[in-house]
Amino acid sequence: MTFPVAVLELYPLFRWLSGVLESFGFSANTVLIISYAVLGVIMFSALSIIALFLVWWERKIAAHMQQRFGPMRHGWHGWYQTIMDAIKLLQKEDVRVASRDKIVYFWAPVICFVAAYLAYIVMPWGKNLIVADFNIGILYIMAVTTFTVIALLMAGWGSNNKYALLGGMRSAAQVVSYEIPMVASILTVILFVGSMSMVDIVTSQSGWIFNWFIFKLPFGPIAFVTYLIAATAEANRTPFDIPEAEQELVAGFNIEYSGMKFAMFFLAEFINMFTVSALAATLFLGGWNGWSFIPSWAWFLMKTFGVVFLMMLIRWTYPRLRVDQLMEFAWKFLVPVTFANLILAAVIKYAGWHW
Amino acid sequence: MGLIKKLPVYTEKMPGGGIVMTSLEAALHNAQAKSLWYLLFGTACCAIELMCTGASRYDFDRLGMIFRATPRQADLIIAAGTITKKMAPRLRLLYDQMAEPRYVIAMGGCTIKGGPFYYDSYSVEKGIDHIIPVDVYIPGCPPRPESLLEGCITLQEKIKKQSLLDWQEKD
Numbered sequence: 001m002t003f004p005v006a007v008l009e010l011y012p013l014f015r016w017l018s019g020v021l022e023s024f025g026f027s028a029n030t031v032l033i034i035s036y037a038v039l040g041v042i043m044f045s046a047l048s049i050i051a052l053f054l055v056w057w058e059r060k061i062a063a064h065m066q067q068r069f070g071p072m073r074h075g076w077h078g079w080y081q082t083i084m085d086a087i088k089l090l091q092k093e094d095v096r097v098a099s100r101d102k103i104v105y106f107w108a109p110v111i112c113f114v115a116a117y118l119a120y121i122v123m124p125w126g127k128n129l130i131v132a133d134f135n136i137g138i139l140y141i142m143a144v145t146t147f148t149v150i151a152l153l154m155a156g157w158g159s160n161n162k163y164a165l166l167g168g169m170r171s172a173a174q175v176v177s178y179e180i181p182m183v184a185s186i187l188t189v190i191l192f193v194g195s196m197s198m199v200d201i202v203t204s205q206s207g208w209i210f211n212w213f214i215f216k217l218p219f220g221p222i223a224f225v226t227y228l229i230a231a232t233a234e235a236n237r238t239p240f241d242i243p244e245a246e247q248e249l250v251a252g253f254n255i256e257y258s259g260m261k262f263a264m265f266f267l268a269e270f271i272n273m274f275t276v277s278a279l280a281a282t283l284f285l286g287g288w289n290g291w292s293f294i295p296s297w298a299w300f301l302m303k304t305f306g307v308v309f310l311m312m313l314i315r316w317t318y319p320r321l322r323v324d325q326l327m328e329f330a331w332k333f334l335v336p337v338t339f340a341n342l343i344l345a346a347v348i349k350y351a352g353w354h355w
Numbered sequence: 356m357g358l359i360k361k362l363p364v365y366t367e368k369m370p371g372g373g374i375v376m377t378s379l380e381a382a383l384h385n386a387q388a389k390s391l392w393y394l395l396f397g398t399a400c401c402a403i404e405l406m407c408t409g410a411s412r413y414d415f416d417r418l419g420m421i422f423r424a425t426p427r428q429a430d431l432i433i434a435a436g437t438i439t440k441k442m443a444p445r446l447r448l449l450y451d452q453m454a455e456p457r458y459v460i461a462m463g464g465c466t467i468k469g470g471p472f473y474y475d476s477y478s479v480e481k482g483i484d485h486i487i488p489v490d491v492y493i494p495g496c497p498p499r500p501e502s503l504l505e506g507c508i509t510l511q512e513k514i515k516k517q518s519l520l521d522w523q524e525k526d
Contacts, residue, residue: 063416072417074389081419087386088430093454095427246395251425258427258454 039131043120051270052082058270058312065316092259097160100256105158108151109257109264115147116268119275124198126288126297137198138190138283142183145234145275148268149175152236152243152253155265159256167252170323171243174233177330178240182230184338185223188345189213189283202287212286218348219341224284226338231276232311233330236269239318240326277307363519380519387430387456388511390419394429396449399436401463401497408500418507426452431510432487433503437465437473438480450487458514460506461489464496471496 017038021031056071056079063070071078096105122137124130134140149172156168190196192213193204205211214220233240244252254265281287281303290299321329366372393415397405409415409422423429426449438446450457461483464470469481483489490513493506 059416059421063414067411068414068416070414070416071419074419078417078419081390084386084389084419087383088390091383091387091456092430093456095452095454246424251423251428254428255425256427262428 043131044117047117047120047271047274048267050274051267052086054270054274054308055082055085055266057308058315061309061312062316065313086263089259089263094261095256095258097256099160101158101160103158104154105256108155108158109261109268111154112148112151112268113264115144115151116271116275118144118147122198123275123278124202124282124287125300126295129288129297130199133197133199136196138186138196138201138279141198141275141279142179142186145272146175146179148272151268155253155257159253161256163249163251164253164255167243167245167249167255170249171236171253173323174236174240174242174326174330177327178230178233178334181226181330181334181338182234184335184342185227185230186279186283188217188219188223188342191342191345191349192217198282198287202282202289205286206289209286212284212289214284218345218353220284222337222341223345224280226334226341227284228280228307228310230334231280232314233326235273235276235311237273237311238315239321241320242323242326245320273308273311274304277311278304280304280307376519380517381515383519384515384517388514391431391458391507391511391514392421392423392429393431393433394426394449394453395422395424396432396446397435398438398442399463399465401435401465404497404500404503405433405435405462408503413500413504415504415507418504418511420507426450427454429453430456431458431460433460433462434466434483434489435462435497437470438483438486439478440480441478443480443483443486446483447486458490458510459483459487460491460493460510462493462495462503462506463498464494467492467494 017035018031021034022028026034059081060070060077062068069077071081074081074084119141121131122134122140124133152171153168156165156171159165189201193201195201195204205213205216210216212220214224217223236243243249244254246252249255254262257265278300281300285303285307286299287303288296288300290296294302363376367376369375397403407413415421420431430453432446432450432453434446450459461467465473465479466483466489468474469476469479473479474481480486491506491510493502495502498506
């Protein structure tokens with residue numbers, strides 16, 4: 001049985017499934033397609049559960065930071081609140097504005113939803129726990145997560161609503177600006193690894209805690225903090241959530257979406273947050289590396305949820321930036337800092353001063 | 356949508372369909388009752404009590420109620436405060452923009468019957484049930500947050516008692 005070149009490490013489950021299917025006498029291609037379909041379903045369910053959990057967690061954190069309790073009535077501390085929300089949103093009427101752009105309006109939530117899930121093809125969840133290890137893994141993630149902007153812009157345009165259009169345009173401006181410092185911070189990591197494969201990035205941080213890139217890089221903490229700021233902006237979260245600023249734009253790009261279409265935007269937002277946090281954990285915090293008495297996927301999840309928790313604390317602590325402040329912060333502060341950091345790192349790497 | 360709307364009727368006629376219908380009804384309406392997202396809509400002093408109910412001491416979020424700024428994603432209008440004759444068409448528009456199923460709570464005396472101070476005013480709508488259908492009335496001027504919470508729980512009980520066959524009657 002032959003795999004595509006890109007697939008180096010696979011789930012043990014994948015191997016087991018392929019073996020079982022082969023023993024039934026299916027052809028190699030059929031086995032591959034069925035196995036990938038099963039993997040896709042597993043990833044989809046896991047991510048959906050994570051997104052639902054994150055919504056509940058966000059509400060609880062918000063509530064506790066404001067000295068409230070948050071959802072309390074439905075299950076232990078309201079644990080099935082978001083499941084109820086999802087079932088309710090499924091039942092809601094699908095409002096379609098008469099003056100909408102039909103194709104664009106329909107496909108915007110779909111693209112947003114799919115783009116959020118696409119990044120997990122190359123995400124290393126644990127040792128040997130990765131769907132496919134591309135040699136351009138990190139580039140692929142950067143490319144795919146940017147699809148979200150197109151979806152938000154489509155939602156803004158297709159709704160034929162001035163607030164939605166403003167939200168979409170703001171989102172495009174913001175993500176294009178913050179993409180540059182984000183990539184520049186990631187480049188320092190890639191510079192030292194010498195590979196864009198996610199598995200290589202994680203394995204080069206193995207060993208003890210000071211091999212993590214946040215400590216190992218010449219200016220690791222700076223790269224990490226700039227990445228985190230840019231990632232917060234990338235995920236459209238407060239203090240950078242001007243695309244859906246409630247006080248100015250009612251609800252921003254998703255103003256005309258109801259029911260399940262809105263739920264798709266909502267879930268995609270939380271999956272995007274999980275994606276950037278997982279990237280932060282993988283690139284700077286050692287990925288699934290850790291003491292071996294805890295399984296590697298648990299390390300990955302612990303670090304990722306730690307970063308998610310940090311992002312939620314930031315969200316409920318700081319007020320929203322104005323549009324011009326946002327742009328000034330990106331172009332006048334983040335871009336020079338990250339580029340200086342990148343150039344210094346390159347010089348240090350070239351001169352061989354690092355350990 | 357025709358078939359989907361007729362589905363409860365056909366299911367009810369099938370053998371054992373009654374059991375399916377009742378359990379489905381319970382599950383679906385339970386979910387509706389447990390996540391009532393309300394519209395940010397406050398016109399007078401009742402809105403202050405509404406905000407207070409959303410804040411830390413009374414906390415709407417315990418019941419699973421969060422505010423949405425856009426009527427497309429809201430399930431519930433809490434009409435908090437005096438509705439003037441000029442505001443009435445806007446209230447109607449907001450109600451029309453909401454997606455089904457949608458509910459209305461009339462909060463305070465002004466929304467019930469013009470209120471204790473504006474009952475003979477030329478500019479005030481004497482009760483919002485002239486404009487939109489109301490599910491729950493909460494008397495008071497303004498009602499305390501406890502009564503608003505009580506009203507919301509009453510609405511939840513009302514939603515849970517609905518039948519899927521009600522869809523037929525609405526058309």
